[in-house]
Amino acid sequence: MSAPAFGMHLADVVPFNLPSIDYRLIAPILILMGAGLLSVLVEAFIPRRGRRPVQLIVVFVALLAAFAMVLAAAGSRAVTAEGSIAIDGPGLLLQGTLLLVALLAAMLMAERMVDPSGDAFAPRASTLPGSEDERQFTQRGYLQTEIWPLFCFSVSGMLLFVVSNDLLIMFVALEIMSLPLYLLAGMARRRRLLSQEAAMKYFLLGALSSAFFLYGSALLYGFSGSIDLPVIADQITAKPSQSWLLMIGAAFVLIGLLFKVGAVPFHQWVPDVYQGSPTPVTGFMAATVKIAAFGALLRVLYVALGGLQWDWAPMLWIIAILTMVVGSVIAITQTDIKRMLAYSSIAQAGFILVGVVAATREGLASALFYLIAYAFTTIGAFAVIAMARDSSGEATHLSRWAGLGRKSPIVATAFTIFMLALAGIPLTSGFIAKFSVFTAAIAAGDTWLVIVAVLASLVAAFFYLRVVVLMFFAEPGPETATVAVPSVFTTVALAAGATVTVVLGVVPQPVLEMVANADVFIR
Amino acid sequence: MNVYTPILVLGILAFGFALFSVTLAGFTGPKRYNRAKLAAYECGIEPTPQPVGGGRFAIKYYLTAMLFIVFDIEIVFLYPWAVAFDQLALFGLIEMVLFIIAVLVVYAYVWRRRGLEWD
Numbered sequence: 137m138s139a140p141a142f143g144m145h146l147a148d149v150v151p152f153n154l155p156s157i158d159y160r161l162i163a164p165i166l167i168l169m170g171a172g173l174l175s176v177l178v179e180a181f182i183p184r185r186g187r188r189p190v191q192l193i194v195v196f197v198a199l200l201a202a203f204a205m206v207l208a209a210a211g212s213r214a215v216t217a218e219g220s221i222a223i224d225g226p227g228l229l230l231q232g233t234l235l236l237v238a239l240l241a242a243m244l245m246a247e248r249m250v251d252p253s254g255d256a257f258a259p260r261a262s263t264l265p266g267s268e269d270e271r272q273f274t275q276r277g278y279l280q281t282e283i284w285p286l287f288c289f290s291v292s293g294m295l296l297f298v299v300s301n302d303l304l305i306m307f308v309a310l311e312i313m314s315l316p317l318y319l320l321a322g323m324a325r326r327r328r329l330l331s332q333e334a335a336m337k338y339f340l341l342g343a344l345s346s347a348f349f350l351y352g353s354a355l356l357y358g359f360s361g362s363i364d365l366p367v368i369a370d371q372i373t374a375k376p377s378q379s380w381l382l383m384i385g386a387a388f389v390l391i392g393l394l395f396k397v398g399a400v401p402f403h404q405w406v407p408d409v410y411q412g413s414p415t416p417v418t419g420f421m422a423a424t425v426k427i428a429a430f431g432a433l434l435r436v437l438y439v440a441l442g443g444l445q446w447d448w449a450p451m452l453w454i455i456a457i458l459t460m461v462v463g464s465v466i467a468i469t470q471t472d473i474k475r476m477l478a479y480s481s482i483a484q485a486g487f488i489l490v491g492v493v494a495a496t497r498e499g500l501a502s503a504l505f506y507l508i509a510y511a512f513t514t515i516g517a518f519a520v521i522a523m524a525r526d527s528s529g530e531a532t533h534l535s536r537w538a539g540l541g542r543k544s545p546i547v548a549t550a551f552t553i554f555m556l557a558l559a560g561i562p563l564t565s566g567f568i569a570k571f572s573v574f575t576a577a578i579a580a581g582d583t584w585l586v587i588v589a590v591l592a593s594l595v596a597a598f599f600y601l602r603v604v605v606l607m608f609f610a611e612p613g614p615e616t617a618t619v620a621v622p623s624v625f626t627t628v629a630l631a632a633g634a635t636v637t638v639v640l641g642v643v644p645q646p647v648l649e650m651v652a653n654a655d656v657f658i659r
Numbered sequence: 660m661n662v663y664t665p666i667l668v669l670g671i672l673a674f675g676f677a678l679f680s681v682t683l684a685g686f687t688g689p690k691r692y693n694r695a696k697l698a699a700y701e702c703g704i705e706p707t708p709q710p711v712g713g714g715r716f717a718i719k720y721y722l723t724a725m726l727f728i729v730f731d732i733e734i735v736f737l738y739p740w741a742v743a744f745d746q747l748a749l750f751g752l753i754e755m756v757l758f759i760i761a762v763l764v765v766y767a768y769v770w771r772r773r774g775l776e777w778d
Contacts (some may be wrong), residue, residue, distance in 0.1 A: 154750050173764045180764075180771035 161209055161223040164202035164231055169293035171198030175285040184278070189285040195242055196289060198592070202295070203235040205246040211506040213658050215301060219364050222301035222435075225654030229504055230298040234424055237292045237511045240632055241420035243625040244515070246282060250523050250620035254279055256414040257323045258331075265328035280323060286316035287420075294424055295631020298431030303353035303363040303389070306432055310349065310396070313428060314342050317421050324414040326529035334412025341395070341405040349392025354644035355385030356440075365440035366659045372443035372499040386441055386448065396429035399489060403482045407470075410478035415530060418474060419518030422481050422612065423511035428489060430507055434500060437492065439657050445495050452493045453585060459486030460592035468599045473521055473532050476599060477514075480558055483596050484510055490589050491573040491646075494580035501655040502572035505648060509557070509565035509640050517554040519626050520547055524617040531617030537603060539612030548607045550634045557637045560593050561601035565640030572648070722774055733762050 159166070182190050206228055215222045248255040259278035263270040293312030300306040322335025353414050357363050359381040360371035372382065395402040410418050439446060463483030470476040488510070491503035524531050524540065524547075531537070541548035557566035570593060574586045623629075640647060701706060740747065740755050747754075 154748070173761060176764050176768050180768040 144363045155218045163205040165295045167202040172285050172288035187281040206232045220302045222307045222658050224658035227299040229654045237423045240515045240629040243629040244416035247626045249623040256654045258325050261323045290316040294428035298427045320417045321413040330412040334409045338409045345392045345395030348388045352385045352388025367439040393433040397485050400462045407475045407478040411474045416521040419515045423514045427507045456489035464592045464596040471534050490577050496580050497655040498576035501651040502576040504651040506569040509569040512633050512636040513554050513557045519630040520551040523619050536617040538606050538610040539616045541608035543612045547619045552604045555600040559597040563641045565637045568644040
């Protein structure tokens with residue numbers, strides 16, 4: 137074959153076919169990206185006083201519109217954009233959940249009643265902590281509105297992450313999701329040094345995990361000659377012999393995703409980042425990143441690496457056990473409520489992994505249900521943490537929560553519901569979630585894993601219930617935090633989180649049917 | 660494999676020569692130490708003037724560098740499109756316009772936030 141001569145047209149060498157893109161199916165992603173751009177323009181052209189209301193309108197309209205598009209696409213099963221995006225049951229279900237949870241998170245971020253000097257974000261993130269500039273900006277009542285474009289971009293990345301069907305799109309989505317979050321983590325109004333430390337750690341470890349993911353993708357491409365997940369799956373079945381390229385590639389891709397999930401031994405960033413970030417952002421990322429990362433992890437495991445199940449299952453067994461045990465045990469020793477919930481989120485990731493390891497339709501369905509239940513409970517819990525305060529900001533030390541139940545019974549009751557749900561007590565969503573995950577795992581023959589999981593949840597129940605006991609069975613003293621009276625934003629988010637937690641525990645049937653109908657990934 | 664043999668041989672020769680001359684210099688050369696030998700570049704001037712105590716660079720350089728990357732990436736995408744734009748047809752044009760709009764939004768933001776003014 138001779139090389140193409142100079143002056144020969146490109147089209148003679150590579151014919152170009154127009155890609156077929158179903159814009160209706162990817163509309164939710166496009167809406168959020170468009171909203172992000174629009175809200176950058178708002179930042180540029182609307183005067184300072186008018187920015188906040190306009191931004192809130194843009195964000196909430198975009199979230200609702202995107203959710204409507206997800207509903208309209210319900211039942212669709214299609215691979216679009218030249219095989220790079222797969223719209224299917226799990227994808228749409230997770231997109232819908234992501235949007236609803238993001239809606240609640242946006243409400244928490246919009247709250248500016250609980251802190252007397254404004255919202256949860258530094259008026260100018262670029263000022264030095266404790267400097268004269270910072271004091272002046274605070275005094276003038278400036279609000280950080282650049283959180284909204286970042287928020288929109290992050291959500292659009294999550295929506296893309298859970299439906300991406302090739303490794304390159306998945307990586308791009310991972311970055312669109314993560315980069316704004318690194319920034320948001322560093323913007324707390326109070327305890328700014330802690331917040332900036334969190335942002336730095338999140339960024340460095342996030343970049344490391346992205347590098348793992350990318351390197352793994354390159355190796356998988358080397359093995360299969362494609363970045364499409366289904367093609368990789370076909371190549372795995374077509375080449376039955378063991379390949380180091382495949383093994384290391386798959387391991388690296390999984391490590392990248394397990395980082396985001398917060399599974400042990402890739403969990404070190406979780407406590408510091410959860411503690412340092414502004415509480416609404418902690419709630420946002422604790423709930424949504426978990427959903428998005430598990431969505432992508434499930435798709436990679438079930439679609440691309442399904443043929444390797446006997447290789448990754450033992451590895452994930454060990455990781456699931458480590459994650460549950462380490463998360464539950466270390467959470468006991470925590471004295472800061474945000475750190476405690478961080479370790480709790482690690483333990484919860486372990487429980488979800490139990491469903492993932494099952495590698496059956498029931499396993500997938502139970503993991504999806506767990507994610508939905510966990511996300512709403514988490515966002516509600518962080519709403520309460522944002523409200524328990526003293527004069528210097530949030531009172532996150534556990535001792536400050538003693539007697540809170542006597543002082544503010546309603547809020548303490550809501551927090552109790554969330555703690556019971558995370559512990560997996562019946563009549564809450566957490567019980568149904570744990571029950572369905574364990575059932576799926578036993579059906580798949582992972583009895584020993586379930587025994588460990590049950591023991592770990594017993595340990596975990598201790599520290600969840602300790603907070604409840606502390607709130608209700610101790611006398612309120614001068615050290616007890618005060619629950620700030622929130623605006624309608626936090627109230628709605630808190631009520632929605634508590635309602636979903638209880639409803640999913642009492643009448644879980646509709647959602648269980650929904651996840652059972654969405655338990656197959658399209659190929 | 661045969662086509663790579665000369666490259667391999669050349670590589671071995673080059674490496675051997677480097678190793679040989681460095682080792683030889685260690686045995687035969689004079690050994691007189693002075694402070695200049697510890698500097699980053701033994702020859703020429705310091706790459707940038709270093710103020711006492713480490714010093715700081717103005718954050719403006721960072722902004723300029725970032726803006727450069729944004730527009731550089733735009734060119735990276737524009738160039739292949741310009742080469743094949745008649746093949747990519749209307750679809751390519753629309754996609755490119757969308758991309759340029761996204762970059763324009765960034766540009767508008769930087770301009771309105773006075774990122775283009777040096778002082």
